[in-house]
Amino acid sequence: MTESYGIAELAREFDITTRTVRFYEDKGLLSPERDGQRRIYGPRDRVRLKLIMRGKRLGLSLEEIGELMDLYDADPSEVTQLTQFIDVIRARKSALEVQKQDIEDSLAEMTRIEKQCADLLQQKQGRNAAASEE
Amino acid sequence: MTESYGIAELAREFDITTRTVRFYEDKGLLSPERDGQRRIYGPRDRVRLKLIMRGKRLGLSLEEIGELMDLYDADPSEVTQLTQFIDVIRARKSALEVQKQDIEDSLAEMTRIEKQCADLLQQKQGRNAAASEE
DNA sequence: CGTGTACTTTACGTTTACGTAAACCTCCCC
DNA sequence: GGGGAGGTTTACGTAAACGTAAAGTACACG
Known part of the structure; x- marks a missing residue:
């Protein structure tokens, strides 16, 4: 039973809006599971969001952040x-x-x-x- | 005879466009002298531009950069x-x-x-x- | 005098990163 | 079965930071 979060839960934790979370998905930075039509976020998404926030603090664009994360898990x-x-x-x-x-x-x-x-x-x-x- | 620069000269040096330089002026970050209608930039503007570029590399907004520079020369x-x-x-x-x-x-x-x-x-x-x- | 070169103002266009509103599910509870 | 609470898609709006013409000015050169 791997821990999972709803979108509001995740948004609260990172102090962003649900809109923002969905926007990041739209840009290919997150890819949550689905339960019916609802999004279910797992640990991987949490880590990714953490990386996204750090990237933003460094002034990177979402595109750059995406490229960096691609580097992280590409082999x-x-x-x-x-x-x-x-x-x-x-x-x-x-x-x-x-x-x-x-x-x-x-x-x-x-x-x-x-x-x-x-x-x-x-x-x-x-x-x-x-x-x-x- | 304190050194001075034209806008194109300054832009070239910092590898930005003249549009950008004027834009920064519009935002109150630069305030060059005028010779007729032409802008004349002095050492102070150069220093300011240098600070602006550093601010940008740090991911600051122009507004934040302005506030910081205000801090620098306010007493x-x-x-x-x-x-x-x-x-x-x-x-x-x-x-x-x-x-x-x-x-x-x-x-x-x-x-x-x-x-x-x-x-x-x-x-x-x-x-x-x-x-x-x- | 015409041609360049450099600079000017004015103004509309564009990208990024969301905000905000509208209209629709869906489950739960009294 | 009416209503929240929480989620969904769709879509238009917005601020920041310039890009990109368009049209005019000013001066030097042949």
Whole structure:
């Protein structure tokens, strides 16, 4: 008895609408079972949705996310396919490295600004305290 | 004589279209000088464009990018503003931390897959070599 | 003066990722 | 058997981020 979910249940868990879940199916990112006309989602769909959400947080389009997930569960049999496959993965990885660097740069800048603000705040509060002391 | 650029020049440098540059201006992200009716971009615009592109690579919307850049060159005078300001920056930072974690997870998975592929490739090539040896 | 080259405004078109509404099942419960 | 609760399809609407003409301006060059 492998666990299964209704669409509302799944949507709630990921904090999205049922419309969105169906939309992802329409785009080929999910493929739930059916009980009559109702959709039944299994563990595989849950994992996929998790990957989709992560992809979105990274700013990927649904199409890119789909391609990535295809990579995840494809197994290339031919040697030529295999080497191409590796190339694709490496390209993807280096894109992520760029993004990681961007994030680190941004974090550094924001930390700098944050510190500036904290210093300024100290000064101002210091003066206020001094003013209310006499 | 502070360096300046035409729109085409700037667009070429960042590998975007002039339409895009004007669009960013329309959204309040750039504000070039004018020589008659023509736009003249200075160093400040270049820096801003660089920030915009980085924001886009991070998957931010133009609106979010605008807000971030506002943070960068605003200087909050009131203490209450200052503390709010710091809160905003911290929220932004923690969002970036999440994204960074997402990237690291993704990189780990992809590295795993890449290794799998490399092993598989070794095996296959090994067999091919053995087959062509006799 | 005509031709280019570079730039301008105006405006409608397009893709992505859904939102929102309408109209229809279907099972369960009182 | 009337009504929820939860699900379904169909389809039009929408915001963001530009693309893509169309038509005009401004200046240099032969």
